[in-house]
Structures are given as structure tokens and as C-alpha cells.
Amino acid sequence: MDKTFHIVTFGCQMNVADSDWLARALLARGWRQVAEEDAWFFVVNTCSVRDKPEQKVYSELGRLLAHQRGKPGLTAAVGGCVAQQIGRGFFERFPFVRLVFGSDGVAGAPDALDALAEDPSARIALLDFLAAYPERQDVLTPVAAAPAFDADQGEPDAGPAQAFVNIMQGCDNFCAYCIVPYTRGRQKSRHPDAVLAECRLRVEQGAREITLLGQNVNSYGLDPASRGGGAGVGFAELLRQVAAIPGLVRLRFTTSHPKDIDPAVVRAFGELSNLCPALHLPLQAGSDAVLKRMGRKYDRARYLGIVADLRAARPEIALTTDLIVGFPGETEDDFQQTLEMMERVRFESSFSFCYSDRPGVASARMTPKVEEAVAKARLNRLQSLQNAITKESLKSLEGREAVVLLEAKSRKQDDGPSFWRGRDEAGRVVNLRLDGVEAAQPQNAGLELAGLLVRARILEAKNHSLLGEKVGQPW
Ligand code: SF4
Numbered sequence: 001m002d003k004t005f006h007i008v009t010f011g012c013q014m015n016v017a018d019s020d021w022l023a024r025a026l027l028a029r030g031w032r033q034v035a036e037e038d039a040w041f042f043v044v045n046t047c048s049v050r051d052k053p054e055q056k057v058y059s060e061l062g063r064l065l066a067h068q069r070g071k072p073g074l075t076a077a078v079g080g081c082v083a084q085q086i087g088r089g090f091f092e093r094f095p096f097v098r099l100v101f102g103s104d105g106v107a108g109a110p111d112a113l114d115a116l117a118e119d120p121s122a123r124i125a126l127l128d129f130l131a132a133y134p135e136r137q138d139v140l141t142p143v144a145a146a147p148a149f150d151a152d153q154g155e156p157d158a159g160p161a162q163a164f165v166n167i168m169q170g171c172d173n174f175c176a177y178c179i180v181p182y183t184r185g186r187q188k189s190r191h192p193d194a195v196l197a198e199c200r201l202r203v204e205q206g207a208r209e210i211t212l213l214g215q216n217v218n219s220y221g222l223d224p225a226s227r228g229g230g231a232g233v234g235f236a237e238l239l240r241q242v243a244a245i246p247g248l249v250r251l252r253f254t255t256s257h258p259k260d261i262d263p264a265v266v267r268a269f270g271e272l273s274n275l276c277p278a279l280h281l282p283l284q285a286g287s288d289a290v291l292k293r294m295g296r297k298y299d300r301a302r303y304l305g306i307v308a309d310l311r312a313a314r315p316e317i318a319l320t321t322d323l324i325v326g327f328p329g330e331t332e333d334d335f336q337q338t339l340e341m342m343e344r345v346r347f348e349s350s351f352s353f354c355y356s357d358r359p360g361v362a363s364a365r366m367t368p369k370v371e372e373a374v375a376k377a378r379l380n381r382l383q384s385l386q387n388a389i390t391k392e393s394l395k396s397l398e399g400r401e402a403v404v405l406l407e408a409k410s411r412k413q414d415d416g417p418s419f420w421r422g423r424d425e426a427g428r429v430v431n432l433r434l435d436g437v438e439a440a441q442p443q444n445a446g447l448e449l450a451g452l453l454v455r456a457r458i459l460e461a462k463n464h465s466l467l468g469e470k471v472g473q474p475w
Contacts, residue, residue: 001073003031003117006039008060011047013254014213015080017164018106019045021136022079025110037067041075041113046082048179048358057082061094068096073120075099077113079106081183085359087127101126103169103184107134129185132225133169135194161405161451163207167195167238168214172223173257175284176295176362177324177355180215187219189226192233192241199242208451209250209276209405210242217253218260236264243272249453250405250425252276258283258306259297266306270313277314278426281306282322283345286338290327293366300341307345318393318426319345323352325382326375328366330355335378342385348393348426349464350386354379387463394428394461401471404430404456406449420449429465432456434474449474 005026009019022043023033036042042064046057061076068074077099078090084102091097098116101109105126112124170185171178199210214220220235233241243251251274256265258281268275281303285291288299310317323338342350354375357364404422410431420434434449452474460467 001117002040004034004039005031005041005043006034006036007043009045013164015045015047017166017213022109029110043077043079046078046080048081048085048183053082065096075116084127084183088125091123099124104130104134107136133188133190161206161208163202164211164213165195165198166190167212167217168220171215173216176293179358179361182360187223189221189223192238196241200245203245203247210248212253215255216257216260218256236262236268239268243274248274250274250276254280256281258303261306266309266313269310269317276425277317279310279317280320283341284322284324285327286341287334290330290334293329294327318348321347321350323350324355325352325379326355326370328363328369330370339385346389349390352379352382394466397458397466398461400458402456402458404432404454406452408450430456430468431465432468432470434470
């Protein structure tokens, strides 16, 4: 059986990073990454945060099964949160699934795939949670080509100069609605030396921007699994050490829990010039009563205090957030307080969802549930307000200059001028016309501009992005 693979990724950036690592590890072992129709091995990396996650994975597997016609040995591996929940159940329902692995099992997935390629009758389950961060083989292996993904957004949102580096796995917070501690296990921080070694290597390989990833990066180094082994390095210190890597132009991190953000991390926004002026700080709800039921362990006042401190440290910082609408017991008054927090903080953008029960979490047993129609109507109101704030905020940037890191050609390319998509320092999408630059480099197929920085003037704010023009040559 040909060692050819194709990865389909659902969900968060941690899943994208896991798929990225898995692809690099397989490439380093001589596997080939190919188009879906040419692959003998499919890896489906799953997410259970959104609604009906199992159905989504089942329908994806059903779709991939169609490729089995004429390829009887074709194999699927299912990883991530849904794999952790359903486990061996996948073997019964889809016999072509021969590997299931949870987030602690990712480290063993390349060996398991090698074993499956050798033995067509083998089935492997990697579902145990481990006590410490499972350091991955091949993580430092340079590869010639950047892996490509089918993320559920339709295409990758990062270019070759952007690297995602895991610093921890799992979470200890047990927020009432969240399934992560059950599907990704308890928090385990990665040793700082391993984080730094991977970051240095990624910069040497061409990364100009690094995003440090974890479910709750602000509690990095505080878990029992890492205390003693992590040389006392907390998240603020880790940020400083990564920021000091020569050649690193941009540093980001996600996700932050407001209850754990250290004043030293807030100060870092004013002290580290390559720490990008952007922070995703999940609020989840604007009412103290709802926050308490959610088990978030902060209140409005604490959240607003952090926002004030961040803006004092870095006035231009762009804040984004997550919000849940219709949490059990949420009243109209509670919801009004969420709207009010959105107005006060003026988030640049937000991910907002209607609450839905997840199996086994505390909020599944909470009552009264908010009627679906009421929750949907509230979500519409919240998103309308966000859209208006986003528009105003983008509009305020017209005429200003920004440095844009180019990611890829903009999706819509006709015979007209050539546009490139990139991001400014705060992570906003900027589309730029770059005709002259491509003409100067006719031999590149559009790839070599990805990863370059270009100074741009913002011409126009669109609904969710900016349109700009270059005011200097890319570097
Ligand atoms: S902090 Fe809360 S919402 Fe975030 S992963 Fe942990 S339990 Fe889930």
C-alpha cells in the first residue's frame, strides 16, 4: 500500500497545529502528502466544540468512503476530540477506520500509521491520557514543503511564514459548558526548552510570525505535570524568551483565560516590540450571574480592569472575544449586559454561538434552558451589534499605514489586477494590489511573495477586511 496521506482538519488552531505537525512527521518518514483522490490514508482531525460534531465527522467519513471503490485497502484515521469521545466505536461503524487517537495520542500517530501500512489487518487506538506533555518526535525535522490543509474554513488561513507552536495541552478549568477537559485531558505544559527549540527552528526555516498555542496559555507552567520540570518558567517569561529569538518579527498567542492573565503578561504588550498588538480574550457572557454559573471565576469588573490595563500598556491593541448566548438561566437582562459589555469594550470581532449541551458537562444539567428561538434572536442582535462595531473600527483605519505580512493570493483572481491577502500587526485581513511586484518577479508562481512584509496605506474598510495599497517594496 502506498504511503500517501491526506489530512482533513476541523476546528481550532490547536487542531490545525496538530495536523501540521503530523504532516511534517509523516513527510520526514517518507510518506507523501497528496490530493484527496490519490490518497490511501485519510486523517480526519475532529472537533467537538460546535453543534452536532459527531454527525459532521460521520458525514465526512461517509464522503471519504466513496474513495474506497476500487481501493479496497484504503484507510482512515480519526483524531481529536470526537475520536476521544467515540473511541473504538468508530471501528464498528466504519470498518475502514483503523486508527483512533486523542490529543495525547497524536504523538504516537506517525508510528501507528507506519504500523497500519505494514499490517493491513491492524487496528490501533491511542486514547489514554498521559501525565506529562507527550513531546513529539520529528518536531524539529525540517521539511521542504509547507503542508496544505482542508480546514473547515475552506482553505488555510496562514502562509508559509506563520508557524503555530504548542506550549501545552489540555485544561484544568472545567468551565460548566466545556468539554475540553474531558476530551483533551488535564493541563500539561511543555518544557520551555522544547518550546524554544521548536520556535528557533521554525524561525530558521523561514517563519517570521509565531503563534504560541494552548487552551489556556496564561496558566502555562502552573500545572502539577510541569512544576519542577519547567525550570519555574511561567508564561510571561516564556513570552520574553521567545520574543528574543533573532529574526522573529511577530509573536502572538492564544487562548487566554481572563482569570489567569498575569500583570507581567499585560505589561509585556508595552515592552516587547514584536508582540503583536492583539489579544483574544474570551468574555463568554456580560452578566456576573451568568459568568458565575459558567464557572468562569472572573466578573465584569475584573474583565474591564484587564482591558483598561491592556490599553494602558498598548493603546492600539485590538481585542477580540468569544461569546455564548442562551446559557441556561440567561434572562433578557443578563443578555442586555452582554450587549453592554460589547459596547464598552468595543471588540474588533467576536465568535458568538448559541449555547448547546455537551454530554457530561455541568451545564447540561442546569435549568431552565433558554428556548432555541429566543437564543437565536439574541444571537442575531449580538452579531448585528458586533458587525456595526467591526465596521466602525475598520473604518477608523482608512488613511493609516500598516505593515502587512503577505499570506496568499486573494481568492478571487480574474484577468484584472492581482490582489494579495495578508494581515496587519493586529491580525486584520488586508487585501493589497501588488501588480508591480509580481511583474518584477515573473518566475514566481505567486508563492514567493507569501511571507514578505509590505508597508501599506489603508484605502477602504470592507465589512470584515481592509483594502490597501503598498507604499514601499516588500522585504
Ligand atoms: S478555560 Fe474553560 S472554556 Fe477554555 S478550554 Fe478550559 S474549560 Fe474549556
